[in-house]
Amino acid sequence: MKVICAENMGFCFGVKRALDMALKERNAYTLGQLIHNPQVVELLEKKGIKVVNSVDEADRTLIITAHGTSKSNILKARKKGLKIIDTTCPLVKRVQNLAREFYEKGYNIILLGDREHSEVKGVVSNVDDALVINSAKETKSLRFSKASVLSQTTQSLEKFNEIAAILKKNIPDLKVFNTICDATKKRQDSAIKLAKKVDLMIVVGGYNSANTKRLREICSKIVETKHIEKADEIDDKWFNGRNLIGLTAGASTPDWVINNVKEKIEKY
Ligand code: SF4
Numbered sequence: 644m645k646v647i648c649a650e651n652m653g654f655c656f657g658v659k660r661a662l663d664m665a666l667k668e669r670n671a672y673t674l675g676q677l678i679h680n681p682q683v684v685e686l687l688e689k690k691g692i693k694v695v696n697s698v699d700e701a702d703r704t705l706i707i708t709a710h711g712t713s714k715s716n717i718l719k720a721r722k723k724g725l726k727i728i729d730t731t732c733p734l735v736k737r738v739q740n741l742a743r744e745f746y747e748k749g750y751n752i753i754l755l756g757d758r759e760h761s762e763v764k765g766v767v768s769n770v771d772d773a774l775v776i777n778s779a780k781e782t783k784s785l786r787f788s789k790a791s792v793l794s795q796t797t798q799s800l801e802k803f804n805e806i807a808a809i810l811k812k813n814i815p816d817l818k819v820f821n822t823i824c825d826a827t828k829k830r831q832d833s834a835i836k837l838a839k840k841v842d843l844m845i846v847v848g849g850y851n852s853a854n855t856k857r858l859r860e861i862c863s864k865i866v867e868t869k870h871i872e873k874a875d876e877i878d879d880k881w882f883n884g885r886n887l888i889g890l891t892a893g894a895s896t897p898d899w900v901i902n903n904v905k906e907k908i909e910k911y
Pocket residue numbers: 655656657658709710732733734735796797824825826827854894
C-alpha cells in the first residue's frame with residue numbers, strides 16, 4: 644500500500660514546548676491531559692506526572708496545559724500554595740488577551756469554539772461576559788452595535804470565515820480576529836490538499852484531541868476518512884480496492900505514533 648504523508652502534521656511548537664516544560668518536573672500533576680494523546684499521558688505517568696481533573700485533587704506542583712485554563716483555577720491553585728507551571732501556548736494567551744482588551748473597550752465578545760473545551764473556558768474567564776458559538780445557525784440571530792469575534796485556536800478556518808461574514812452583515816462595528824493558530828491552519832490546508840489526491844485518509848491522534856477531530860471532519864468532506872489513535876486499530880478491510888492512502892495527524896500526536904501507523908499501512 645502506498646502512503647503519502649501530509650506536508651504538515653504532528654506536534655506543533657506549543658505542544659513541544661509544553662511537553663519540554665513538563666518533563667523538567669517530577670512528582671507533579673497536570674490539570675487535565677497535558678496533551679490529548681494517550682501515549683504521551685502514559686509517558687508522563689511513568690515520570691511521576693499524573694493527570695488530575697480539578698485543582699482540589701492536586702497537592703504539589705500543578706502544570707497548566709498548552710490550551711490554558713480558567714482564571715478561577717489559577718486563583719484556587721495560588722490560594723492552595725501550589726507551584727504553578729503554566730505551559731499555556733503564547734497563541735492561546737493572545738486570544739485571552741484580545742478578548743480582555745476588547746471587552747474592556749466595550750465590545751461584546753463572540754468566540755467560535757467548543758463550550759466544554761478548557762481553552763474556551765480559559766478565554767471566557769478573562770471577561771465577565773462572552774458568547775460562545777459553534778455554528779453559522781447560532782450566528783444568524785445575533786445583533787449587537789459593536790462586537791469582536793475571535794476563535795478557539797483549533798477551529799476550522801472555513802467555519803470562522805462563514806461566521807464572520809454573517810456577523811458583518813448584522814453588526815455595524817465588528818472587529819474580526821482570526822485567532823486560529825498557524826500550526827492548525829497549516830495542518831488543515833495540507834490535509835485538504837492530500838485528501839483530494841488519495842483513496843482513503845487516515846487521521847492519527849487522540850479521540851479527545853480537538854484539532855485531530857477537526858482534521859477528520861475536514862477530510863471526511865472530501866474522501867472516506869478513518870480516525871485512529873494507534874496502529875493496532877487499523878482494519879485490513881479499509882484497503883480493499885484502494886491504492887493510495889493519505890496520512891495526517893493532529894498537533895498533539897507524537898512522531899513515534901505516526902511512524903508506527905505508516906509502517907503498518909505500508910505492509911498491506
Ligand atoms: S495547536 Fe496552536 S495554539 Fe495549540 S499548542 Fe499548538 S501552536 Fe499552540
